[in-house]
Amino acid sequence: MNNPVMTASGTFGYGSEFETLVDLNRLGAIIVKGLSLKPAMGNKPPRIVETPSGMLNAIGLENIGIDVFEREKLPFLRQLTTPVILNMYGKTINEYARLASRINDISGVSGIEVNISCPNIKAGGIAFGVDPDAAYEVVSAVREKTSLPMIVKLSPNVTDITAIAHRVEEAGADAISLINTVTGMAIDVETRRSRLANITGGLSGPAIKPIALRMVWQVSQTVNIPVIGIGGIMEAKDALEFLIVGATAIQVGTANLVNPRATMDIIDGIEAFLEKKKIGDIKEIVNSLIISQ
Numbered sequence: 446m447n448n449p450v451m452t453a454s455g456t457f458g459y460g461s462e463f464e465t466l467v468d469l470n471r472l473g474a475i476i477v478k479g480l481s482l483k484p485a486m487g488n489k490p491p492r493i494v495e496t497p498s499g500m501l502n503a504i505g506l507e508n509i510g511i512d513v514f515e516r517e518k519l520p521f522l523r524q525l526t527t528p529v530i531l532n533m534y535g536k537t538i539n540e541y542a543r544l545a546s547r548i549n550d551i552s553g554v555s556g557i558e559v560n561i562s563c564p565n566i567k568a569g570g571i572a573f574g575v576d577p578d579a580a581y582e583v584v585s586a587v588r589e590k591t592s593l594p595m596i597v598k599l600s601p602n603v604t605d606i607t608a609i610a611h612r613v614e615e616a617g618a619d620a621i622s623l624i625n626t627v628t629g630m631a632i633d634v635e636t637r638r639s640r641l642a643n644i645t646g647g648l649s650g651p652a653i654k655p656i657a658l659r660m661v662w663q664v665s666q667t668v669n670i671p672v673i674g675i676g677g678i679m680e681a682k683d684a685l686e687f688l689i690v691g692a693t694a695i696q697v698g699t700a701n702l703v704n705p706r707a708t709m710d711i712i713d714g715i716e717a718f719l720e721k722k723k724i725g726d727i728k729e730i731v732n733s734l735i736i737s738q
């Protein structure tokens with residue numbers, strides 16, 4: 446990777462949508478919208494609602510499926526120098542394993558990000574991400590089927606994130622990314638209905654950054670594999686906060702929907718910070734949190 450700035454799954458389409466807006470070759474990595482074996486329709490609208498300092502979404506992992514992705518989207522991505530990482534999910538362990546095996550045979554893919562943390566689908570997804578043993582099983586099953594670098598994406602909707610992270614590392618993950626969205630609700634008082642057809646949704650954006658920072662810090666103290674920080678990163682300063690608490694890379698999500706050039710601004714801002722502070726290697730910042738005075 447050229448730099449530690451990646452796109453968070455589901456907020457950057459399949460990459461090509463941003464072609465005219467950002468220099469895709471400047472990104473650290475592109476992570477595409479979560480893919481499944483078969484195309485998925487997702488949930489009924491309304492699926493998005495703005496909330497203070499963030500948004501709720503209940504897309505429900507709508508996607509074009511791995512076959513259409515390979516045929517129609519990957520040829521464009523293969524022309525880039527930027528590593529392309531496929532975010533993936535299944536409804537059962539068997540589906541996760543079959544999809545991992547399918548992706549393993551595709552050329553032009555640099556890695557996978559296994560989503561065991563989506564709060565918006567009824568089966569699978571989060572069911573694996575909230576139980577340490579279930580997480581171990583699904584990650585082991587994927588590990589058996591792929592030699593690609595494997596990132597496992599964790600849910601914040603748990604009591605002890607370190608217990609999940611520990612088991613995911615044991616199951617053979619090469620890196621851990623966190624956090625996915627925080628389950629939430631928004632209500633219309635006139636109609637007394639939820640503002641989302643799915644009733645609940647996943648909260649993202651600046652509202653979740655303090656939670657994400659705390660969890661990234663806890664997990665980076667627990668595991669020996671790299672940790673990728675996600676959650677409310679809107680500008681370079683936010684990204685630097687994640688690096689300081691132990692992340693070696695970060696992903697930009699909701700910010701892309703507000704400022705499509707957010708990733709470029711963040712890369713520029715990190716560079717400017719390093720120059721200003723005369724820091725030659727970004728690794729000097731990683732895990733540099735000062736606890737006592």
Ligand SMILES: Cc1cc2nc3c(=O)[nH]c(=O)nc-3n(C[C@H](O)[C@H](O)[C@H](O)COP(=O)(O)O)c2cc1C
Nearest residue numbers: 453454455479502560624625649650676677698699
């Ligand atoms: C509209 C939307 C769609 C998303 N779709 C996915 C997805 O398909 N797979 C996944 O792992 N995470 C998905 N996420 C979660 C983001 O990748 C990210 O983990 C989360 O939004 C927190 O980061 P942020 O605050 O920077 O947005 C989605 C988020 C949003 C807002």
